[in-house]
Amino acid sequence: MFDTDIWTPLCITLKVAGIATGVSSVAAILAAWLLGRRRGPLPLTLDALCTLPLVLPPTVLGYYLILLLGRRGVIGQWLAEAGISLMFSWQGAVAAAAVVVFPLIYKSSRAALEQVDRRYEDAARTLGASEWRIFLGVSLPLAWRGIFAGLMLAFARGMGEFGATLMIAGNIPGKTQTLALAIYDAFQAGNDAQAACLVLVASVTCVGLLAGSEWLVRRGISRRRQT
Structure with missing residues (x-):
């Protein structure tokens, strides 16, 4: 059996990745919808900013977050006055x-939304539907497979986050130590057995999530074909 030093980082990791994916999904899907249909220098610049965390080194991203959310940061000062410290x-x-x-x-939401047949959206407009209603009732249901795939990839990526998390949250066992940080700690301490168990748990969890998401998508497709 695995000891509690393995399950605790797993629970923290699942909680952090789950909440982070949920919070980001709302903003990311809305941004994809708003920017996907617009052209020009401003949407192009905003698109680059939305994609920037994907290519920035984790330490650079962590530094930016400290400048933003730290106790003396732009937003961190306001949060500190409200008694909130991240x-x-x-x-x-x-x-x-x-x-x-x-x-x-x-990126996945934007690609999925751009592949939606505009004729369905135009038909909804002719019936008097607002753009917001078209998005919720037409575009989003038609693009759900691509969006769902992006959500699962994001969740798996959130489980493996290391650099930015270390700089912002530190590596506090039982509080902020995720699986990735626990693996690093065990390896640095020369505890190969503990590191191997943590790696196995992380790998099995990620594979299970990705396989489960693929199964759900395929099941949804087969049900649609039957109906």
């Missing part, structure tokens, strides 16, 4: 993971 907390780990996974959801 530094060295699991909430800070959520903030770091949310920024990291945002581009994955954004």
Whole structure:
């Protein structure tokens, strides 16, 4: 059996990755919808900014987050006045993971929404539907497979987040230590057995999530074909 030193980082990881994916999904899908149909210098610049966390080194991203969310940061000062501190907390780990996974959801959602047949949307417009209603009732249901795939990839990526999380939340066992940080700690301490168990748990969890998401997508497709 695995000891509690393995299950605790797993629970923290699942909580952080799940909340981060949920928070990022709302902003990323809306951004994909708003920017996907617009052309020009401003949408192009905003698209680059939305994609930036995907290519930035984790340490650079972590540094930006400290400047933004740290106790003396742009937003961190306001949060401190309200008695909220994201530094060295699991909430800070959520903030770091949310920024990291945002581009994955954004890119997959934008690609899926751009593949929606415009004729369905135009038909809804002729019936008097608003753009917001068209998005919720037409575009989003037709693009759900691509969006769902992006969400699963983002969740798996959130589980493996390391650099930005370390800089924002630290590596506090039982509080902010995720699987990735626990693996690093065990390896540095020369505890190969503990590291191997943690690696196995992380690998099995990620494979199970990806396989399960693929099964759900295929099941949804087969049900649609039957109806």
